Amino acid sequence: MKSILTNIDNKIVTLTLNRPEVFNSFNREMALLLQNELDAAEKNPEVRAIVITGSGKAFCAGQDLKEVTSPELNPGFKKILEEHYNPIISRIRNIEKPIIGAINGVAAGAGANIALACDVVIASENANFIQAFSKIGLIPDSAGTFFLPRLIGFQKASALMMLGDKVSAQEAEKLGMVYKVVATESFSEEVNNIVSTLANMPTKALGLTKRLLNQSMQNSLEEQLNLESKLQIEAAQSEDYAEGVDAFVNKRKPEFKGK
Numbered sequence: 001m002k003s004i005l006t007n008i009d010n011k012i013v014t015l016t017l018n019r020p021e022v023f024n025s026f027n028r029e030m031a032l033l034l035q036n037e038l039d040a041a042e043k044n045p046e047v048r049a050i051v052i053t054g055s056g057k058a059f060c061a062g063q064d065l066k067e068v069t070s071p072e073l074n075p076g077f078k079k080i081l082e083e084h085y086n087p088i089i090s091r092i093r094n095i096e097k098p099i100i101g102a103i104n105g106v107a108a109g110a111g112a113n114i115a116l117a118c119d120v121v122i123a124s125e126n127a128n129f130i131q132a133f134s135k136i137g138l139i140p141d142s143a144g145t146f147f148l149p150r151l152i153g154f155q156k157a158s159a160l161m162m163l164g165d166k167v168s169a170q171e172a173e174k175l176g177m178v179y180k181v182v183a184t185e186s187f188s189e190e191v192n193n194i195v196s197t198l199a200n201m202p203t204k205a206l207g208l209t210k211r212l213l214n215q216s217m218q219n220s221l222e223e224q225l226n227l228e229s230k231l232q233i234e235a236a237q238s239e240d241y242a243e244g245v246d247a248f249v250n251k252r253k254p255e256f257k258g259k
Contacts (some may be wrong), residue, residue: 003030005055006037009049011199011258013041020056023106025064032082038091048258049199050095051191052118053102053129062109062132079231085110085142090138092117093214096207102191103127103169103178113142116151119210121178122194123169124187129177150217153178202240203258 005016015037017024041047054060063080067073075083092099101118108130115121115129127233131148133140140148140161148159152175160167169181172187182190198206208231216224234239247254 002033003027004033004037006040008044008047008137010196011046012051012195013037013044013047013049014051014053015041017054017060019064020054020058022064022066023058023061023108023118024054024056024111025061026084027064027067027073027078027108028084031080031088033089035091038088038095042091042095042097043259045084046077048097048203049101049195050097050099052092052099052114053191053194054104056105058105058111059103059107059115059127060111061106062111065136069071081141083113088114089117091145093210096210097203098195098206098210100191100195101199102187104187106130108132110142113140113144113147116177120194120198122187122191123172123178124184125169125181126184127169127172127181129167129169129172130164132164134162134164146217149176154243194221200256202244202256204238204240205235209234 001018003017003019005014005018007014007016015034017030017034019025019027019030020126036052041050067075068077068080095157098119101115103115103121103123104127105124106128107115109132112129112131120228131140131144139145148160151157156175159165167175167177169178172178179191180194212224212227212231215227219227230254240256243256244254
């Protein structure tokens, strides 16, 4: 059984972490396969939105500890970080298509931080988020120390990382960790509605917006203003801009092509 399930439908690729027997925790095979599937989605011009979700009751419980405690299987933390998680986070942030984290259950450790790196995070009401690293004497990785303080503030992030508290979906929404919490029975439908909306929007503009948000993490105000000017000019040269203006003027619904 494949550790990543891939489904492409109506301009959307859904990547499902598929090791439900271990709460979709990562081993080397799954980490490398996820990278390959993200690369394929980036290169496919028919794909205009990407969903990452989990099978079964969990989104992702982080690293499979059986792998790191096995003398035969353990790749070592250097490989795990430099070849597994760091490349996954880089892809999520640098692919200029919207990536939606559909958090269907527990997201712990690296699983929680992969969720936080997504562009739009939608959580089922029974999901929860745990910075579980301190419980076993490790430090947060997978860019958790980068994104979480920016999302919820330094003090709260510090406490959650040191204490390892479980954060419910509802609390995560209040803190600003996720965009929206959805009832379990309507979770799939709401995810599909949001992703379908994004897949039919001007993909070029969304990608440039994502690039701007990434750069805003390090730019000065002047640098960001200059980059906005540069990328706005680029956006204004797109087919989608011409279509959006024409549709607005003629009072019709735009049909964006993502170009």
